[in-house]
Amino acid sequence: MLPVIHRVRAAADFARTVRSGVRSGRRNVVLYGAMTSSDAPSRVGFIVGKNVGNAVARNLVKRRLRHVMAEWIRTHPQGFDVVVRALPASAGAEWQDVHRDVTGGLAAVVRKLERSQVPEKEGRVS
Template identity: 70%
Template sequence: MLPMTHRVRTAADFARIVRSGARSGRRNVVLYGSRTEESSPSRVGFIVGKNVGNAVTRNLVKRRLRHASAEWVVAHPHGYDVVVRALPAAADSDWPALRKDFTGSLAAVVRRLDGSDTAERQGRVS
């Protein structure tokens, strides 16, 4: 389970994360991420729309994504805000494929965020 301190809760936070930072997509998910202060906890939010399926299917997809994100938060407890948007293909995806898409997209987002931070610190990016 994902503790409350690691969840994105407000619409303003969702909008800020989606509009700024890095983005990476796969067949089943699109991830948006941004860096936060190193002292603030990493947070994850989920967008699973009706285009994914009925309520039972959406909740299944959300539970699977929440489980995968809980594992990631253990490894990265501070410094990131992430929003996960499930795509319609996620409804027909099995657990290993969904987890692979999630971890692959998340790794790409973290790589981009860390790379841009390093370039800013070194004065290459204004």
């Protein structure tokens, strides 16, 4: 289970991360990420809509996503807000496929965020 300090809970935080952050889509999930202050704890939010399946299927998907994200929080404890949106394919996907999609998407999101934070060199001629 994710501690409360590592959860995105407010609608405004979800909206900010989804609208102004970077995006990485995979077969089973879409991940959105945004940088926060370097001393703020990393937080994770989940969007698992009714299009994923019935309540049992949605809860299974959420448990799997929480498990993967709990592993990720241990290695990235500060500086990121991430929202994971489950796609309908995630309900029928194997655990390994979901894990691979989430970890691959997270790597892409972090890479895009870190690349966007690198300042341009002044006086550079293009």
